[in-house]
Amino acid sequence: MASKCPSFSPCPTLLVLRARAPFPLSPFSSNKTMAAMSKGAPALGLALKTSEVKHQDCSSSSANFSSSSTRRRSRSGVGRVSMHCRAVLATEQVEAPIKSPFPVQYTKLFINNSFVDSVSGKTFPSIDPRSEEVAVEVAQAAAEDVDRAVKAARKAFEEGPWPRMPGCERAGIMNRIADLLDEHKDELSALDTLNMGKVYDMARLGEAPLAIGLFRYYAGWCDKAQGMTLPTNGPFHAYTLHEPIGVVGSILPWNAPFYLLAMKVAPALACGNTIVLKPAQQSPLSALLIAKLAAEAGLPDGVLNVVTGYGDTGMHIASHMDVDKVAFTGSTQVGRQIMQAAAQSNLKPVNLELGGKSPFIIFGDADMDAAVESAHQAIFYNQGQMCVAGSRTFVHESVYDEYLERAKARAEKRVVGDPFKPGVEQGPQADEAQFNKVMSYIRAGKDEGARLITGGERVGSKGYYIQPTIFSDVQDDMKICREEIFGPVMSVIKFKTVEEVIQRSNQSEYGLGATVMSKNVDIINTVTRSLKAGIVWVNTYGILTPSAPFGGYKSSGFGRENGAYALANYQQVKSVIMPICNPPYL
Amino acid sequence: MDSGKPYEQARYAELPLMSRQFRYFAGWADKIFGTTGPSDGIHAVQTLHEPIGVVGQIIPWNFPLVMYCWKVAPALAAGNTIVLKTAEQTPLSAILAGKLALEAGIPPGVLNIVSGYGPTAGASIAEHMDIDKVAFTGSTEVGKLVMAAAARSNLKPVTLELGGKSPMIICEDANVDEAVELAHFALFFNMGQCCCAGSRTFVHESIYDEFVEKSKARALKRVVGDPFRKGVEQGPQVDKDQFHKVLGYVESGMEQGANLITGGGRLGSKGYYIKPTIFTDVKEGMKIFDEEIFGPVQSIAKFKTLDEVVQRANNTVYGLAAGIFSNNINTVNTLSRALRAGTIWVNCFDVFDATIPFGGYKQSGIGREKGKYVLESYTQVKAVVTPLHNPAWL
Numbered sequence: 001m002a003s004k005c006p007s008f009s010p011c012p013t014l015l016v017l018r019a020r021a022p023f024p025l026s027p028f029s030s031n032k033t034m035a036a037m038s039k040g041a042p043a044l045g046l047a048l049k050t051s052e053v054k055h056q057d058c059s060s061s062s063a064n065f066s067s068s069s070t071r072r073r074s075r076s077g078v079g080r081v082s083m084h085c086r087a088v089l090a091t092e093q094v095e096a097p098i099k100s101p102f103p104v105q106y107t108k109l110f111i112n113n114s115f116v117d118s119v120s121g122k123t124f125p126s127i128d129p130r131s132e133e134v135a136v137e138v139a140q141a142a143a144e145d146v147d148r149a150v151k152a153a154r155k156a157f158e159e160g161p162w163p164r165m166p167g168c169e170r171a172g173i174m175n176r177i178a179d180l181l182d183e184h185k186d187e188l189s190a191l192d193t194l195n196m197g198k199v200y201d202m203a204r205l206g207e208a209p210l211a212i213g214l215f216r217y218y219a220g221w222c223d224k225a226q227g228m229t230l231p232t233n234g235p236f237h238a239y240t241l242h243e244p245i246g247v248v249g250s251i252l253p254w255n256a257p258f259y260l261l262a263m264k265v266a267p268a269l270a271c272g273n274t275i276v277l278k279p280a281q282q283s284p285l286s287a288l289l290i291a292k293l294a295a296e297a298g299l300p301d302g303v304l305n306v307v308t309g310y311g312d313t314g315m316h317i318a319s320h321m322d323v324d325k326v327a328f329t330g331s332t333q334v335g336r337q338i339m340q341a342a343a344q345s346n347l348k349p350v351n352l353e354l355g356g357k358s359p360f361i362i363f364g365d366a367d368m369d370a371a372v373e374s375a376h377q378a379i380f381y382n383q384g385q386m387c388v389a390g391s392r393t394f395v396h397e398s399v400y401d402e403y404l405e406r407a408k409a410r411a412e413k414r415v416v417g418d419p420f421k422p423g424v425e426q427g428p429q430a431d432e433a434q435f436n437k438v439m440s441y442i443r444a445g446k447d448e449g450a451r452l453i454t455g456g457e458r459v460g461s462k463g464y465y466i467q468p469t470i471f472s473d474v475q476d477d478m479k480i481c482r483e484e485i486f487g488p489v490m491s492v493i494k495f496k497t498v499e500e501v502i503q504r505s506n507q508s509e510y511g512l513g514a515t516v517m518s519k520n521v522d523i524i525n526t527v528t529r530s531l532k533a534g535i536v537w538v539n540t541y542g543i544l545t546p547s548a549p550f551g552g553y554k555s556s557g558f559g560r561e562n563g564a565y566a567l568a569n570y571q572q573v574k575s576v577i578m579p580i581c582n583p584p585y586l
Numbered sequence: 587m588d589s590g591k592p593y594e595q596a597r598y599a600e601l602p603l604m605s606r607q608f609r610y611f612a613g614w615a616d617k618i619f620g621t622t623g624p625s626d627g628i629h630a631v632q633t634l635h636e637p638i639g640v641v642g643q644i645i646p647w648n649f650p651l652v653m654y655c656w657k658v659a660p661a662l663a664a665g666n667t668i669v670l671k672t673a674e675q676t677p678l679s680a681i682l683a684g685k686l687a688l689e690a691g692i693p694p695g696v697l698n699i700v701s702g703y704g705p706t707a708g709a710s711i712a713e714h715m716d717i718d719k720v721a722f723t724g725s726t727e728v729g730k731l732v733m734a735a736a737a738r739s740n741l742k743p744v745t746l747e748l749g750g751k752s753p754m755i756i757c758e759d760a761n762v763d764e765a766v767e768l769a770h771f772a773l774f775f776n777m778g779q780c781c782c783a784g785s786r787t788f789v790h791e792s793i794y795d796e797f798v799e800k801s802k803a804r805a806l807k808r809v810v811g812d813p814f815r816k817g818v819e820q821g822p823q824v825d826k827d828q829f830h831k832v833l834g835y836v837e838s839g840m841e842q843g844a845n846l847i848t849g850g851g852r853l854g855s856k857g858y859y860i861k862p863t864i865f866t867d868v869k870e871g872m873k874i875f876d877e878e879i880f881g882p883v884q885s886i887a888k889f890k891t892l893d894e895v896v897q898r899a900n901n902t903v904y905g906l907a908a909g910i911f912s913n914n915i916n917t918v919n920t921l922s923r924a925l926r927a928g929t930i931w932v933n934c935f936d937v938f939d940a941t942i943p944f945g946g947y948k949q950s951g952i953g954r955e956k957g958k959y960v961l962e963s964y965t966q967v968k969a970v971v972t973p974l975h976n977p978a979w980l
Contacts, residue, residue: 168606168940171613220613223941224958237919522975525630530978547616564617581916584924 097130097463098420100194102187106288108139110306112152113295115288119144124310126284129197129428129435130418130463138284141307146276146316149305153247153274154322156302163244163272167223174219174269176297181212184293190420191285192257197427197464198382199419203258210544211262214562217546218266225271225567230575237580242571244272246324249317249348251338252287253330254280254430255385255486261287263550264327265304267566273325274303276317280330282430284308314338319345327569329353329387332484332510332555351559351569353387353551355484356512358533359505360390360541361495364398366517367539372406374541375490378515380414380468381542383429384438384488387556388513390541392474392481393492394501400494404472407490408454411468416459428464429487435464438487445471445480445489455488476504484510498523502530511553515541534560588676589647590821590858591776592813596651603938604655607956610940611659618664618961628980630972635965637665638743639718642711644704644732645680646724647673647824648779652938653723654680656955658687658697661721664964667696669717671708673724675824677701704728713739721963723747723781726878726904726949733952745953745963747781748946749878750906752927753899754784754935755889757912758792765793765911766800770884772909772935774808774862777820778882779828781950782907784935786868786875787886788895794888798866801886802848805862810853822858823881829858832881839865839874844885870901878904892917896924905947909935928954 107123108115116139123137141149157163162170181188189203198207227240250264257279268275279287291306307313311334318326318341325348328338332354342348360378362371378390395403419427429435442456455469466488474481474491481491495501505514514533518524528536534551537543544550549560559569620633641661645653650672661668672680684699700707708728712720712735719742722732726748736742754772756765772784789797813821823829836850849863860882868875868885875885889895899908908927912918922930928945931937938944938956945954953963974980 168610171609217616220615220617222613223610224613224617226958237923521972525972525974526976526978529974547619564619578915578919580919580923582920582924 097128098418100190100420102190104136104191104194104285106285106292107136108288109141109145109149109308110288110291110304111145111149111302112156112305113299113301115292116148118142118309119148124281124308126195126282127431128194129431132432132462132464135194136285138308141278141309141313141316143316145309146307146313146320149276149307150247150317150320150322152302152305153276156300157244157246157274160274160300160302162269162274162300162303165272167225167270167272170270170272171219171222173298174215174222174266177294177299178212178215178219180293180297181208181215181290184289185209185212188258188286188289191289192283193419193427195257195283195285196254196430197419198256199424199427201422202382207256207259211259214259214262214266214546218270218566221267221564221567222270225571227573232577232586235580235583235586236577237583238575238577241574241576242271242567243574245349245570245572246273247322248273248275248570249320249323249326250275250277251314251317251326251328251330252277252279252283253387254282255382255387257283257286258290260329261290263561263566264329265290267561268327268570269299269303271567271570273570274305276305276307276323278307278309278314278317281308281310315341318342318348321346323348325349325570327351327559327561331355332557335557351551351561352557353559353561354512354555354557355486355510356387356389356552356556357392357482357484357508357510358388358390358513358515359392359394359501359508359531360515361394361501361505361517361527362396362399362403363516363518363520363523364396365519366399367519368399368402368406370539371517372403372410374515374517375403376407376410376414378541379490380411380426380488383426383466385430385434385486388535388542389486390513390515391485391489391491392505392508393490394495394505395492397494397496400492404453404470404492407470407492411454411470411490414468416465416467426465426468426488429466430464432464434486435466438466438485438489441480441483441485441487442466442469442489445474445478445491448478448480450474450478450480450491453492476507482508498526502527506530506532509555512551512556513537588678589650589824590813591649592818592821594816594818595776600649600652603940604651606940607652607655607659611663614660614958614961615663615665618965620967625971625980628974628977630974632970634968634970635664635961636968638964638966639666640716641666641668641964642714642717642720642742643668643670644708644711644720644722644724645670645672647675648776648781650676651679651683654683657721657723658683660955660960661964662692662696664961666719666964667698669698669700669711671700671702671711674701674703708732709735712736715740717742718966719743719745719964721745721953725749729951743963745945745955746951747944747953747955748906748949748951749880749904750781750783750946750950751786751876751878751902751904752782752784752907752909753895753925754787754909755895755899755911755921756787756789756793756797757892757910757914757917758790759914759917760790760793760911762793762796762800765789766797766804768909768911768933768935769797770801770804770808773884774805774820774882775936777823777860778832779824779880780936782929782936782944783880784907784909785879785883785885786899786902787884788889788899789886791888791890794886798847798864798886801864801884805848805864805884808862810859810862820859820862820882823860824858826858828880829860832860832879832883835874835877835879835881836860836863836883839868839872839883839885842872842874844868844872844874849882870898876902892920896921900924900926903949906945906950907931 122140124140125134128135185208229239318338335352335354416426417424450471453470455467459465470490472492511532549563549565551560623631643657712732729746729748810820811818844865845867849861853859907929908925943954943957943959
């Protein structure tokens, strides 16, 4: 236990909160996070005791938590906070939902930098998954509304200033957008929590900074998108221009509304495009506020338009004849429809971020404390609603029993409750359909003979809360092992050899993420190259640095987001060729 | 104040360039990529682009703050620490900039600024055994000393931005009025004290006479005076040495038979002011045509064919920049490839966007500043190699 090598980092977005226990900070949180937390707690009537907090830099991702409940040691460089609050345990009734700290301001479509009703005046209900009741009505966009938005985006692209600004000016506006998002990150996070149940503190202290960071990262790319001058096979002068692609349709899911919006919008804007964005029907609110803030920051009219509605709104975008490109994140099933619509309309290029069934592989030499906590976060973070969730936990036979025991203990400590309450780790599933789907997978797991280690039931009778659930002795052909559950259900699978676990990991139709827990350089090199997955984490999980490209193999989609790679999604490459007379060289 | 440059020029032309440099390179800080690469055999190969370490930077007096920004911003973005020496003529602005950097949060010791003379402070940096890299902007003569000192001491890599004698080529299809104005700006800007000044003006014979006449008129209109006064285009030369050097070249021009058509001497009796000066009938062999004057002395020569002007333009030890004035695509393409210079300005001059690499061929220097290219100068490449067993692919 003494000096563990700094190998563990839970989801960077997180603060793992435990009632009546010190908790670790992720390497991506800081003194500011701690201060913010302690400011919040008294407002909610909780006593908060902070021990001395030291500055922690990102590079020392210290493994500072311990699996043993008896030893709490303060490591240098990491602060700890003891929370004295009443735990909401998995078996307790959930209380009446806490009121969101921010009222909902914007519920209409955002076109040409103004809020407008849908042409038909229709709205749709946005449901609070804690109460199962309607929180607010939001404008519903039909084909004519999508049309209006596309027209605005087209005009902004063909005639407006945005693509005609030098990159450095776009950068200035994007940095101002980031500043405003930062000022409003609590409000944005509250909207997401209200919409889909994300734990509020994780949203505002973890995911929001990452989203804002993406805006700043791509602000930096605005003036660095370069083409090339080219060697030729004859007397020609040739070069490429990397042009903005035009009107971009961005269709988002509900599981991380703020972050995924940043992931789509920031690179598209940086390259000089205009956007028609559709957030998921479960989570329309934060996108509307973000668009308003972008306009305040100086984004010209028509550059960022938001149309809220159901899946059909998204399909109108995918099949629109005047949208130049569509980028979609969501389920594999809908991804197929989007791609077909794109093909059948104007052959607009598509990139897709779809589902996953990512293996989380624990070798015998893994740091078991880190493995248990990482594997826990990998499946349970955000109520299991992550495309990259580590949803097949492969454990080497030599440490299988030990792992199960510890994983069970960890899951049983997980605090499920109102996501606005400090100390809660797990909120409700996003909506009724998701809830039903997860419960049916749990039933399937039981029916197909997997061994239920813990959980498996609903929490309370109101709100879509599900107990953290673990199945063991899961076989490859079970539904819970093959299909994406998108819920807090861990499936633990025993393996023997490296070749076997590679082969079984790759058997999935998906190929989004993977995690390898081992200290052995050879195992790491072999396994990382053998896995058919777009992101492989080694001895950590969930780190989303802006420079690392993100995307899937196989049915998990194609194309890469983040990093320099994302720029290619939002540019059109033009070659220019002309003859050259008497060239001094070729 | 230190350098005599017109206040309006510094305030409105140069200052925006400076903050722009810092913002541009701030954007590069988290985008310095290495590679993972193929190998010839069964190895995993990665490259890491690491900060090079302690960087010594020696800057000149002609654009004190702009030069400071060109040097400091990329070096910091790449994660280095800096010891920067200002020119003895212009020590003040960098000190203020450094203080502001501290206020902005730069940790102590990352940016250090020393003022002093070349043979002492500058040489000391170039020779220092614990400085990992030196970047110098200044004269070719001193650049050679810096490089030799770097070699003698610890073989620290060197980048140099040195002198120039850049050709400004006015082709036969040029609009003469526009060409005159651009050529005037290319030479006279900053009292002629630019490494990349367009200091050999080649004009096609078909427009030569008109060009010369209009250039003279333009030079006579140039407002020379106190740089703090509004509307002044040209202040004094930076110091007594430069002043006498320039006047010396003017005399040699007259002695060697060039035709003085305007200016040619001091303006007033106090302050290092020199009249905007133009020589015509200038040719190779004359000092004013071969050597860098660094003053407000324009030399205009006549040419007939493109081949001829290419050969004459390249006939210099320098190779910093060149200007081409033409709308003909073929002329532009041919000349821009044929001229041996690091920056070719076509129908413009002195465009210094942060994104555009700048540097010299031949004795105008080594390496490039600005743009993505400068990052190479401030990083060290490390390859990491590990064997692979049963690789799934190679």
